[in-house]
Amino acid sequence: MRQFFLLFVTLIIFIGGCGDPSVKDNPLLSDFDTPFEAPPFDQIDDEHYLPAIEEAIKQHNEEIDAIIENPEEPTFENTIVAYDNAGELLSRVNSIFGGIRSAETNPRLQEISRETTPMLSAHRNKISMDQDLFERIKTVYEQRHEKDLNREQIRVVEKYYEDFERNGAALPDKERERLKELNDRMSMISLELNENVLAETNDFILVLEDEEDLAGLPESVISAAAEAAEDAGKEDKWVITLHKPSWIPFVQYSERRDLREKIFTAFISRGNNDNENDNKELFAELMQLRQEMAQLMGFENYAEYFLDIQMAENPENVYEFLHEIWEPSIARANSEISQKQEIIEREGGDFSLEPWDWWYYAEKIRQEKYELDDDELNPYFTIDNVREGCFTLADKLFGLSFEKRPEVPVYHEEVEAFEVFDNDGSHLGILYIDPHPREGKRQGAWCGTYRSGSWENGERISPIVTIVMNFSRPSGGKPAMLSWDETTTYFHEFGHALHNFFAEGKYNRTSRSVPRDFVELPAQILENWASEPEMLRMYARHYETGQPMPDELIERLNRAEHFNQGFAMTEYLASAFLDMDWHTTDHEDKVDVMEFEKESMNRIGLPDEIVPRWRTTYFGHVFGTGYAAGYYVYRWAGVLDADAFMAFKETGDLFNQEVAERFRKYILAENALWEGMDAYVKFRGREPDIEPFLEQRGLK
Numbered sequence: 001m002r003q004f005f006l007l008f009v010t011l012i013i014f015i016g017g018c019g020d021p022s023v024k025d026n027p028l029l030s031d032f033d034t035p036f037e038a039p040p041f042d043q044i045d046d047e048h049y050l051p052a053i054e055e056a057i058k059q060h061n062e063e064i065d066a067i068i069e070n071p072e073e074p075t076f077e078n079t080i081v082a083y084d085n086a087g088e089l090l091s092r093v094n095s096i097f098g099g100i101r102s103a104e105t106n107p108r109l110q111e112i113s114r115e116t117t118p119m120l121s122a123h124r125n126k127i128s129m130d131q132d133l134f135e136r137i138k139t140v141y142e143q144r145h146e147k148d149l150n151r152e153q154i155r156v157v158e159k160y161y162e163d164f165e166r167n168g169a170a171l172p173d174k175e176r177e178r179l180k181e182l183n184d185r186m187s188m189i190s191l192e193l194n195e196n197v198l199a200e201t202n203d204f205i206l207v208l209e210d211e212e213d214l215a216g217l218p219e220s221v222i223s224a225a226a227e228a229a230e231d232a233g234k235e236d237k238w239v240i241t242l243h244k245p246s247w248i249p250f251v252q253y254s255e256r257r258d259l260r261e262k263i264f265t266a267f268i269s270r271g272n273n274d275n276e277n278d279n280k281e282l283f284a285e286l287m288q289l290r291q292e293m294a295q296l297m298g299f300e301n302y303a304e305y306f307l308d309i310q311m312a313e314n315p316e317n318v319y320e321f322l323h324e325i326w327e328p329s330i331a332r333a334n335s336e337i338s339q340k341q342e343i344i345e346r347e348g349g350d351f352s353l354e355p356w357d358w359w360y361y362a363e364k365i366r367q368e369k370y371e372l373d374d375d376e377l378n379p380y381f382t383i384d385n386v387r388e389g390c391f392t393l394a395d396k397l398f399g400l401s402f403e404k405r406p407e408v409p410v411y412h413e414e415v416e417a418f419e420v421f422d423n424d425g426s427h428l429g430i431l432y433i434d435p436h437p438r439e440g441k442r443q444g445a446w447c448g449t450y451r452s453g454s455w456e457n458g459e460r461i462s463p464i465v466t467i468v469m470n471f472s473r474p475s476g477g478k479p480a481m482l483s484w485d486e487t488t489t490y491f492h493e494f495g496h497a498l499h500n501f502f503a504e505g506k507y508n509r510t511s512r513s514v515p516r517d518f519v520e521l522p523a524q525i526l527e528n529w530a531s532e533p534e535m536l537r538m539y540a541r542h543y544e545t546g547q548p549m550p551d552e553l554i555e556r557l558n559r560a561e562h563f564n565q566g567f568a569m570t571e572y573l574a575s576a577f578l579d580m581d582w583h584t585t586d587h588e589d590k591v592d593v594m595e596f597e598k599e600s601m602n603r604i605g606l607p608d609e610i611v612p613r614w615r616t617t618y619f620g621h622v623f624g625t626g627y628a629a630g631y632y633v634y635r636w637a638g639v640l641d642a643d644a645f646m647a648f649k650e651t652g653d654l655f656n657q658e659v660a661e662r663f664r665k666y667i668l669a670e671n672a673l674w675e676g677m678d679a680y681v682k683f684r685g686r687e688p689d690i691e692p693f694l695e696q697r698g699l700k
Contacts, residue, residue: 228240247267593617
């Protein structure tokens, strides 16, 4: 392939005059002699990353210099295409380093991150604010309608010009220098905030000393806690951690209210313990820097800056949307609070409901009202069953097939690699699946790429995609059995993976270019299929008998569709409001972080019994720029996905091929051609209707 040939030639020239073995023998700087040219994880050592990043930066600078120094007039080919192709080595190394740093970090990788973060920030600043490069791009931009460019080419020109403007290239010299300083500091703060949360998550364990501490816990939870204790060197005891598959079942079932309070309080206090991992001052500084950056760019606050290129357009529209669904959500949540308080009093409890009680009494209601409990439900959702459910759905909708590839190198023994085939049998890409929590893995679930799909001289370069989760482990001699929340999360991340596989743009910048408040649509829509009876019968099979889930249990599961939705919506929306408040408020003066959070929650009337899903000091979505002033996007995209799923339901065929083909074409594949709403209208024939979303969430 062209990029690897160029890399090979460059390396021959470079190594010929270099005696540095850290570069010469670095697997990150060589062609990947592996199946499907996947990253050679079995050859990469921690010490390879720093010299690889340094060398990749050097080569990228040379490629940029070649564009700038080109004596010919700027054209689409010699400027835009050349810029789009530049930095392929750096992108490759960064993708691998970033992926491993999130999924399997260690103290040495964290040390390297602290060294490379300012280095990479300075490199990005240098390129994005280079005046000569900006002038060449500006020239092509101003002439874009005069040249023989197609829609995709015009759009990639416009996106690159917009990138340079939004990165400060058009600012006066003094402002550009200040913006560089802000970018450098913000990138380091983001790194430190995330490292602190990981440390806080790993540092706390709740040790259960005797069997009295196990009161109410199902055998599966006890077994997992015993194995966690063994791993922690706590013989003949049980351990609950701050990883989701551990603490949530504990607060859901434990009769020990004091222990529920202890583990829940530890979870919501991460980054707020006034220790070496405290995030309050760092976060306050980040908010001040973002505000200054936005104002340098001509916006009143960071939210205005971020939303200027989103579907929502401005903070006023976001607040209006959030309030529209807040009112019915809080009404439902207050009803749920009353139900739980009634149970407390019925059982003789002399206390008011607290946040650490919510999960426990919600479980009681689920069992009483819907006759559902995890011991009956979860055996049908083994991790392999759910994975096969995702694969089956991809086959039914798009004709995809999957084959496990044990020969593909992986970075941890729990990771599996699959080859993905398109509906014509051709190779589509490689999918890594990394399912379980580890000490070196950050919390949550996400999808990323080790290589994005692209085209070179008419030849498709297939993507290498990874989905990373923190799902329940096998325990007690039984397979890993997922909760319903974990099951739908699996479908969600798999939806992101399909988006990466199908994107077919010819240019790196626009191949999968969608607004942040559109990008969750391809993921969230797949969650709709997970609970459909027709789909459940295909993948929800009991791990012991192999029998599909009985219709009667399916009916009970779907009857509980709106169970706890007041809580789920309210805790989410509270974090979305908090995010918007942080990014629209004037932070010129030093702020008390926890007092700010308290006032934000008081303004919307968040009940004391509910805590925001993400509190400020561990709000990882907004530590970086991906979801900062953008956490609202999950519900914004919820309107899109509920309406889009109705396009299938309205046909009477969940797997309608005509609708699936339109969805693949306009929503997943042709991102290089259309803006978000334009693409949606082409798929649906109209703009989205909010009614299906309100009905789906039980908010009508």
